[in-house]
Amino acid sequence: MDREILVEKLQGIVGKNGVFTRPADLLVYEYDGSVDGAVETATPSAVALPTTAEQIADIVILAREAGLPVVARGAGTGLSGGAVPQQGGIIISLTRMNRVLEIDREDRTALVEPGVINLELSEETLPHGFFFAPDPSSQKACTIGGNVAENSGGPHCLKYGVTTNHVLGLEIVLPDGRIVWTGGRSAGVSGYDLTGAMVGSEGMLGIVTKALVRLTPSPESTLVLLAPFADIESASHATSRIIAAGIVPAALEMMDNLTIQAVEPAYHAGYPMDAGAVLLIEIDGSTDDVRGTGVEIAALCVESGATEVRSATERAERDLLWKGRKMALGAMGRLAPNYYLHDTVVPRSKLPATLRRVEEISRDFDLPIANVFHAGDGNLHPLMLFDRRVNGSTERVLEASKEIITYCVDVGGALSGEHGIGTEKRGYMTLVYTADDLAAMAGLKNSFDPTGMFNPEKLFPKGYMCGEVRALRMQAMAQKLGIHAL
Amino acid sequence: MDREILVEKLQGIVGKNGVFTRPADLLVYEYDGSVDGAVETATPSAVALPTTAEQIADIVILAREAGLPVVARGAGTGLSGGAVPQQGGIIISLTRMNRVLEIDREDRTALVEPGVINLELSEETLPHGFFFAPDPSSQKACTIGGNVAENSGGPHCLKYGVTTNHVLGLEIVLPDGRIVWTGGRSAGVSGYDLTGAMVGSEGMLGIVTKALVRLTPSPESTLVLLAPFADIESASHATSRIIAAGIVPAALEMMDNLTIQAVEPAYHAGYPMDAGAVLLIEIDGSTDDVRGTGVEIAALCVESGATEVRSATERAERDLLWKGRKMALGAMGRLAPNYYLHDTVVPRSKLPATLRRVEEISRDFDLPIANVFHAGDGNLHPLMLFDRRVNGSTERVLEASKEIITYCVDVGGALSGEHGIGTEKRGYMTLVYTADDLAAMAGLKNSFDPTGMFNPEKLFPKGYMCGEVRALRMQAMAQKLGIHAL
Numbered sequence: 001m002d003r004e005i006l007v008e009k010l011q012g013i014v015g016k017n018g019v020f021t022r023p024a025d026l027l028v029y030e031y032d033g034s035v036d037g038a039v040e041t042a043t044p045s046a047v048a049l050p051t052t053a054e055q056i057a058d059i060v061i062l063a064r065e066a067g068l069p070v071v072a073r074g075a076g077t078g079l080s081g082g083a084v085p086q087q088g089g090i091i092i093s094l095t096r097m098n099r100v101l102e103i104d105r106e107d108r109t110a111l112v113e114p115g116v117i118n119l120e121l122s123e124e125t126l127p128h129g130f131f132f133a134p135d136p137s138s139q140k141a142c143t144i145g146g147n148v149a150e151n152s153g154g155p156h157c158l159k160y161g162v163t164t165n166h167v168l169g170l171e172i173v174l175p176d177g178r179i180v181w182t183g184g185r186s187a188g189v190s191g192y193d194l195t196g197a198m199v200g201s202e203g204m205l206g207i208v209t210k211a212l213v214r215l216t217p218s219p220e221s222t223l224v225l226l227a228p229f230a231d232i233e234s235a236s237h238a239t240s241r242i243i244a245a246g247i248v249p250a251a252l253e254m255m256d257n258l259t260i261q262a263v264e265p266a267y268h269a270g271y272p273m274d275a276g277a278v279l280l281i282e283i284d285g286s287t288d289d290v291r292g293t294g295v296e297i298a299a300l301c302v303e304s305g306a307t308e309v310r311s312a313t314e315r316a317e318r319d320l321l322w323k324g325r326k327m328a329l330g331a332m333g334r335l336a337p338n339y340y341l342h343d344t345v346v347p348r349s350k351l352p353a354t355l356r357r358v359e360e361i362s363r364d365f366d367l368p369i370a371n372v373f374h375a376g377d378g379n380l381h382p383l384m385l386f387d388r389r390v391n392g393s394t395e396r397v398l399e400a401s402k403e404i405i406t407y408c409v410d411v412g413g414a415l416s417g418e419h420g421i422g423t424e425k426r427g428y429m430t431l432v433y434t435a436d437d438l439a440a441m442a443g444l445k446n447s448f449d450p451t452g453m454f455n456p457e458k459l460f461p462k463g464y465m466c467g468e469v470r471a472l473r474m475q476a477m478a479q480k481l482g483i484h485a486l
Numbered sequence: 487m488d489r490e491i492l493v494e495k496l497q498g499i500v501g502k503n504g505v506f507t508r509p510a511d512l513l514v515y516e517y518d519g520s521v522d523g524a525v526e527t528a529t530p531s532a533v534a535l536p537t538t539a540e541q542i543a544d545i546v547i548l549a550r551e552a553g554l555p556v557v558a559r560g561a562g563t564g565l566s567g568g569a570v571p572q573q574g575g576i577i578i579s580l581t582r583m584n585r586v587l588e589i590d591r592e593d594r595t596a597l598v599e600p601g602v603i604n605l606e607l608s609e610e611t612l613p614h615g616f617f618f619a620p621d622p623s624s625q626k627a628c629t630i631g632g633n634v635a636e637n638s639g640g641p642h643c644l645k646y647g648v649t650t651n652h653v654l655g656l657e658i659v660l661p662d663g664r665i666v667w668t669g670g671r672s673a674g675v676s677g678y679d680l681t682g683a684m685v686g687s688e689g690m691l692g693i694v695t696k697a698l699v700r701l702t703p704s705p706e707s708t709l710v711l712l713a714p715f716a717d718i719e720s721a722s723h724a725t726s727r728i729i730a731a732g733i734v735p736a737a738l739e740m741m742d743n744l745t746i747q748a749v750e751p752a753y754h755a756g757y758p759m760d761a762g763a764v765l766l767i768e769i770d771g772s773t774d775d776v777r778g779t780g781v782e783i784a785a786l787c788v789e790s791g792a793t794e795v796r797s798a799t800e801r802a803e804r805d806l807l808w809k810g811r812k813m814a815l816g817a818m819g820r821l822a823p824n825y826y827l828h829d830t831v832v833p834r835s836k837l838p839a840t841l842r843r844v845e846e847i848s849r850d851f852d853l854p855i856a857n858v859f860h861a862g863d864g865n866l867h868p869l870m871l872f873d874r875r876v877n878g879s880t881e882r883v884l885e886a887s888k889e890i891i892t893y894c895v896d897v898g899g900a901l902s903g904e905h906g907i908g909t910e911k912r913g914y915m916t917l918v919y920t921a922d923d924l925a926a927m928a929g930l931k932n933s934f935d936p937t938g939m940f941n942p943e944k945l946f947p948k949g950y951m952c953g954e955v956r957a958l959r960m961q962a963m964a965q966k967l968g969i970h971a972l
Contacts, residue, residue, distance in 0.1 A: 107833045179922070180920070181923055191907055192686065194926060197678065217732030240592060286774075345670070413670070414670040429676065432677075
């Protein structure tokens, strides 16, 4: 289809001011929050900004006629390249679908459009006594639709679970233009859990146009503890002891010395500059319970070698302690011009050994690595600091990443805790999955999107989806049945 | 394939004592916990009792050669006919795969075979300080594999969530005989959430051969409150107030007068015989917190009209209060020879109106209906009492069921909270889902099981899966695109 005709038709669907086509406008949509140079990208043909599910269905059908891929996009804060248009095509930006349609206090649910900003949903529901629990560090900017696509987490997911635990139902536009509803308005589900299959599918199976999400009651009381340790080892040990004691803190975050060096001078959160690591622990619940658990955790920290334990209950004090953690990425600019943030998970019991290995890799590759992460659920976030302008530095970072990822998988971990696979980690999927495992996933993709039109070149290893899937399945089957080609 | 050859080959896979073929043995496998006469069934060709995933893969490949359906079965306690062989074929009984393979204290997980009995897993992990949270009333008999297939719930799912919230990864035999692993050993997931798609898929997509499940820390303290009310209305009101206060009890169960009439004389749990309804409320957590929350709940109950509030903290007392609830089904025999238990969900806010409607239906159909249910999450369990030997009584029960289900769906509810759709409710799926919604589900089924070999005649409305799916999809697509047949 001629580009001019395409644009005209898009304008017919979403109106003139709902389509971006100028090169300067399109440039922005080639990127997301992932590291430039680590992810392939391409210029989209056009960006459409629909306001209804019906408009999205019409855009999808138009894209199909034009033979163009479709990439859905929220705020573009993703770190794995999930919203990057690797083969161009039409970008569907969901930022104009940003209404909270309904808050149901008694049923503790909210019906929202995909472009609603994560933090704004919590702000809107707080007066009703509720909040939306998943809280990615980008929560001031990222959207619920993006959270659903990546199954996003955040510090408080230790206690409250990730996005999939908070989505009850979804309205979705499928690759054939149909609009379907998955799940229910109440606790029960009828039939296959399509909502579960959709959450975390990275925009490859459908485009979310409405989400019915669970709201969580605001706790009566919240306590934040800061415990500095001489080294990472003893902070890890304290983490293990807290969890093994059966305590479930709302959040349990660790920052190492390098992170403190970046953060403390910037925000004066009160982290001791000479600490090898600090733990930031939040507990919430009833006032009595919080007080009791706080004392228990403090004792475990001191027994594990904490040099002191500071506590904050007032909002302003708590926010200050958290500020250093939440703004850690922003502060890294003080240490190096660029950073590459990884997201891998290891079984909690493997944390100390994994952190030692990360330190070795840092030495081997002569690459400073800051660690600021969700210790409570074993979700590492090694931050590699570098300068892109130095020749070969990006390549070195990617090499070091490979070492880290391989190690984490070897000790029984996962490729991603909350950032998704996207295009960043597709090459690593075979580390975790066999050909048969991947074929099962590809079968799911094929059932929703047989032509591979939604968000191509994501999640599956390169070359994997180009018609090879059926061949692979047949081959596996033939092997299993003992059928051999003559 | 000749039946004798089939049996011989099955014996070759699982050994002579791993195959049942005598009519008396097969008869048992025609039924599950669902009401006889409400569910169609057929005699299976054979029952195989494998002990490894590889044996299951071989049985599946054999069944494919023989053109026979395969139905996986746990303890057969299901209430929606999910394990009933509607078209005969090979039953794969998983009861011999009943080992707890691994308990990981630090990572709070257990790796189990599908035939492990729900309660036994908790009993085995309790000494380590953990339990497996989903607790169907049949937990003394039902298996983890069955829980996964039906996404089972139970009283404590109000606080802890249903089975899907406690499954981290699954080993599965697919309909083509491949053995795949979904999910991870740690908190993170890489790629599509096939685990989520598999949980609740009622044995139609794959057969679970291993499950990695999450263990929950045992609470420090547990308190059970019993609050009798003059009528269901005020008990419902108390429920709403407790939930709206932001309290999340571990369980919040309601029993009406008819249930009390059956239960109290049988178990002497101490429910007042003249109460219109009782609430049974469990709170767990730290000792201080439990005490405080207990007082708060008691106050809300009294304000809503509770005639008294009794509390129990000691295990024996708590168990006695619970016994009446957990054994309620068994006690119904005191009131009538047969019962039909329904499982529907309504938004919590619609509970009082729904219970009034159930009362009306009870009058209209001259059918005693006892209500014993998970009030906290709006999950109704109307129990219709009847005598099968009376002509037309089963039909009357099914008519009344239809009225109840239709009403629940009309007020925004779901067909099932925890019992699944199976064959029992497949006819109602179109009440909740559009043709497009169902086609999306059918697409999922087709991607895993294109020949419809695993557990046929379940979940989808009758006739739906007989090759019509592709036709329906094409038709929906053609309509959407404005393509009309000439």
